[in-house]
Amino acid sequence: MEYSRLVVMYEQLSKTTKRLEKTHIISEFLKDVGAEDIEHVMLLLEGRVFPSYDSRVIGVASRLMLKSLSAATGISADKIENEWKKLGDLGLVAESIVKAKKQATLHSTKLTVRKVFENIRKLAELEGQGTVGRKTQLIAELLTSAKPLESKYIVKTILEEMRIGVGEGAMRDAIVWAFFGDKIGVKYTREGNDIEFEDRETYNKYANAVQSAYDVTNEFAEVAKTAKSKGIEGLNNIEMHVGIPIKVMLSLKVDTIEEGFETVGKPAAVEFKYDGFRIQAHKDEKGNIRLFTRRLEDVTNQFPDIVESVRKNVKGRSFIIDSEAVGYDKKTGKYLPFQSISQRIKRKYDIERMSRDFPVELNVFDVIFFDGKSMIKEPFQKRRKLLEKSVHQEKKKIVLSKFKITSEKKAIEQLFKNAFESGNEGLMFKALDAPYKPGARVGYMVKFKHMMETLDLVIIGAEWGEGKRSKWLSSYHIACADEDGNFLEIGKASTGLKEKEEEGLSFMEMTKMLKPLVISEKGKEVKIKPKIVIEVGYEEIQKSPSYTSEYALRFPRIIKLRIDKGAEDASTLDYVQKLYAQQRKS
Numbered sequence: 285m286e287y288s289r290l291v292v293m294y295e296q297l298s299k300t301t302k303r304l305e306k307t308h309i310i311s312e313f314l315k316d317v318g319a320e321d322i323e324h325v326m327l328l329l330e331g332r333v334f335p336s337y338d339s340r341v342i343g344v345a346s347r348l349m350l351k352s353l354s355a356a357t358g359i360s361a362d363k364i365e366n367e368w369k370k371l372g373d374l375g376l377v378a379e380s381i382v383k384a385k386k387q388a389t390l391h392s393t394k395l396t397v398r399k400v401f402e403n404i405r406k407l408a409e410l411e412g413q414g415t416v417g418r419k420t421q422l423i424a425e426l427l428t429s430a431k432p433l434e435s436k437y438i439v440k441t442i443l444e445e446m447r448i449g450v451g452e453g454a455m456r457d458a459i460v461w462a463f464f465g466d467k468i469g470v471k472y473t474r475e476g477n478d479i480e481f482e483d484r485e486t487y488n489k490y491a492n493a494v495q496s497a498y499d500v501t502n503e504f505a506e507v508a509k510t511a512k513s514k515g516i517e518g519l520n521n522i523e524m525h526v527g528i529p530i531k532v533m534l535s536l537k538v539d540t541i542e543e544g545f546e547t548v549g550k551p552a553a554v555e556f557k558y559d560g561f562r563i564q565a566h567k568d569e570k571g572n573i574r575l576f577t578r579r580l581e582d583v584t585n586q587f588p589d590i591v592e593s594v595r596k597n598v599k600g601r602s603f604i605i606d607s608e609a610v611g612y613d614k615k616t617g618k619y620l621p622f623q624s625i626s627q628r629i630k631r632k633y634d635i636e637r638m639s640r641d642f643p644v645e646l647n648v649f650d651v652i653f654f655d656g657k658s659m660i661k662e663p664f665q666k667r668r669k670l671l672e673k674s675v676h677q678e679k680k681k682i683v684l685s686k687f688k689i690t691s692e693k694k695a696i697e698q699l700f701k702n703a704f705e706s707g708n709e710g711l712m713f714k715a716l717d718a719p720y721k722p723g724a725r726v727g728y729m730v731k732f733k734h735m736m737e738t739l740d741l742v743i744i745g746a747e748w749g750e751g752k753r754s755k756w757l758s759s760y761h762i763a764c765a766d767e768d769g770n771f772l773e774i775g776k777a778s779t780g781l782k783e784k785e786e787e788g789l790s791f792m793e794m795t796k797m798l799k800p801l802v803i804s805e806k807g808k809e810v811k812i813k814p815k816i817v818i819e820v821g822y823e824e825i826q827k828s829p830s831y832t833s834e835y836a837l838r839f840p841r842i843i844k845l846r847i848d849k850g851a852e853d854a855s856t857l858d859y860v861q862k863l864y865a866q867q868r869k870s
């Protein structure tokens with residue numbers, strides 16, 4: 285196919301901001317693209333010559349482009365630079381100077397899509413001595429044959445500055461309309477900027493097939509090629525490739541345990557929800573391991589420690605596993621919140637030191653591909669069993685997510701408590717018989733976190749602990765305030781404080797603060813002058829006859845000391861009532 289055809293389409297696209305019109309333009313164009321060009325066209329359409337997950341870059345800076353333009357046109361670099369200052373965009377500069385020069389010296393052979401694509405790819409592959417000269421040559425070769433508008437787009441593509449403003453949804457629809465338009469009876473009216481189908485159901489069938497194929501391959505080039513050559517059958521059977529990230533399955537959110545069961549069914553698999561970042565780990569038949577984030581960025585180089593744990597501890601010739609990497613304190617071994625390790629994700633240097641200072645534990649929770657076979661259509665329970673057979677757990681390196689199958693609310697409450705106490709965000713509920721749906725936010729897994737507003741509550745009493753906590757006041761009676769400034773108890777809290785001082789707000793520190801405020805003692809219980817305010821999180825507010833506020837907090841958790849607040853600033857009963865009413869509604 286001639287490159288000029290692609291350029292005509294680029295120009296059409298640049299003249300509209302309407303999504304449907306862009307979709308229509310692309311789909312009409314795709315209908316005419318032959319099988320041999322379709323992959324190149326799809327990539328060039330997105331302004332790329334490499335798939336999005338490929339970390340290679342074209343690597344041509346503006347200066348080198350100036351040189352190449354000069355080499356191709358014989359115009360001095362200074363002159364071109366002046367033009368650049370005027371126009372502000374090297375693509376436009378190329379268009380204007382090629383136009384001026386055209387009749388005089390440049391000879392014109394017709395540029396094909398393939399030629400443009402291949403030359404640009406070669407630019408990225410050049411390394412070592414004499415590279416600059418070779419690159420200049422490759423670019424100049426294209427520009428001497430290019431027509432003015434072609435040179436504009438060649439330059440933009442090489443500089444990775446193509447912005448045609450077509451999102452994922454429009455690309456997907458363009459493929460559907462182009463290759464299945466006759467089956468779904470698609471009619472687009474440019475005037476009304478409207479789209480009609482004969483029936484929605486047929487449309488959805490094809491659109492879903494295209495979308496699923498994209499979720500698995502992450503490459504419209506491959507999807508379009510398959511749609512064109514093998515139709516919907518081909519799309520439905522498209523294979524994932526080890527080494528190429530697939531979109532991760534996402535979760536819905538629930539606010540109660542009941543809702544969790546309603547969504548995923550009973551019994552459900554329930555797991556800890558770790559507060560780290562998603563890692564999709566691939567191992568191919570040759571033993572190469574690659575790691576990708578939830579956004580499908582390749583982070584293999586940043587996490588040699590994870591690569592090693594996976595290599596050592598996961599059996600299988602080839603696989604793709606899904607997991608959460610969680611940071612932990614190297615002294616205490618306790619989990620740390622995501623922020624404390626997030627800096628590792630973008631790190632380019634000092635990698636070894638970072639992995640020593642900010643170690644992570646991989647919590648594996650799913651398997652997507654194993655020994656040459658896709659696992660996504662298998663039920664979750666079977667995938668979990670396979671994981672249990674294949675992952676050798678090594679503490680603080682690689683473990684399976686904490687997992688329980690249950691229908692009991694009580695068991696889940698206990699697990700939730702354990703999850704919180706060990707520094708996790710909450711729980712995930714998973715449907716035992718569900719497949720893995722890449723890229724979808726479906727009810728096959730749901731997250732259950734405490735989503736409530738926190739309260740600032742006053743400590744009005746406390747209890748001496750037992751066993752190793754006997755030196756400390758370790759459980760605190762917490763209260764909100766009524767309009768008259770009376771403090772009304774709303775529960776007892778101890779979760780959240782640490783046993784060791786270096787880990788954060790500790791029982792010892794709290795005891796030191798409270799002791800001078802003790803009003804009276806009876807048995808293990810003490811009354812405390814209301815002075816200390818703490819921020820408290822919880823799962824739910826409930827009505828309760830046990831406390832003077834007539835409310836109780838479920839799973840209260842001390843978040844921090846509010847040194848900036850006095851007792852008079854405590855959350856009011858009114859506020860508690862409001863939150864209670866809100867949660868009823870939601």
Ligand code: AMP
Nearest residue numbers: 555556557558561562608649685712731
């Ligand atoms: P959110 O980011 O709040 O939408 O919650 C979903 C995220 O929780 C997933 O993308 C994972 O990164 C993370 N996660 C932590 N633990 C698990 C688990 N056991 N199963 C699935 N996802 C988990």
